[in-house]
Amino acid sequence: MISEMSPIDRAKFVAAKRAADLVEDGMRVGLGTGSTAVWLVRCLGEMVRERGLKFRGVPTSTRTAELAREVGIEVISLDEARWLDLTIDGADEFDGEQNLIKGGGGALLQEKIVATASDQMVVIADVGKEVEALGTFPLPVEVIPFGWQTTQALIEEMLVSMDVLGRQSSLRMNGSAPFMTDEGNHILDLHLGRIGNPRQMALTLNQIPGIVENGLFIDICDIVVIGYGDGRVELRDINEGTVEHDRLELDETENLFSDLAD
Incomplete structure (x- = not known):
């Protein structure tokens, strides 16, 4: 249940849920790897089942591909897609210029290829991933x-x-x-x-x-969606120079994601 999540897990969940709303019918979407990306894939799977969302996903690892198929997302290869409308992925760190360190999950090569083959890259992260200078994370x-x-x-x-x-x-x-x-x-x-x-x-x-x-992603991230443990979400668009603030109402009876581990 949502009420049983740790603050970090709630922050990851709301960031993923807000970013999932950026996916539209007919899109070709890169699906990231890592603990926050798992929340995203589950959220998108729910949208496929409950709302009839139709899109095709390009996973950045075998782990993500397996989960995407499990939750009902149509999976294709990057060669089949050729180019993507959007990639949504997590980050181990990001700085004020939206440069990233990625690869904690071991999929940095596929993640970078997919991200650079996209019209937009969206990063989802809890607020603790923001740093003044990259490098604390190995x-x-x-x-x-x-x-x-x-x-x-x-x-x-x-x-x-x-x-x-x-x-x-x-x-x-x-x-x-x-x-x-x-x-x-x-x-x-x-x-x-x-x-x-x-x-x-x-x-x-x-x-x-x-x-x-x-694992340095320089000038690749377009939007970062930052989640907070109390349900607040901040969306920073580096190209538009805009910052949006939102708050997601959490359904305390929701248990679709209770089996997820960090």
Whole structure:
């Protein structure tokens, strides 16, 4: 039930529910990956079942694809869609310029491809994800398995010349084995503390051999929908320069989402 949710879960839920209202009949929509995106997919599934909403979704991971099919959303590939009207996804951090760190769920490559193949990217997040400067959340970097330790050494050498607080990196693990992305790659998490120049960091990282993609999303997000635990929602449109405020009335008897975990 809604009343049993933590404040963070309520904030994620209202952000996802408000963003779901941006989806219209006939759209091709990118569906993100992660805990907040799960709320979005469930909300959209409810709209498909209860309101007859008709759209096609392009998931950014196998996990999202499985959930989308489960709740009744028509799933297609990006190659089938070719171009998207909208992508809605979460973020691990966002700053005042709506630059993002993504990849905590390990799907940053597909997420970035889908987001950049969209007319608009909408980010949904609880208010705690907003930061003055990116970098508190470890920056994910997807690397090919071949020579990953050499790639890691090159990254750490490069970081000496960057405006960051820390230069440590770690291989993301899944139990006792390295975490594997949907593309069969590894992820290095960079513990930087603060990234003084995210744009420079993103460009420099992708020049290092062995790196597939990094989790800095620069100039990609158009709208951020910020949820609060009391039901308030803030919608910031960086292109229009507008900020909208809303409050969603929460149905305390609602239990459709009670099985979701963070």
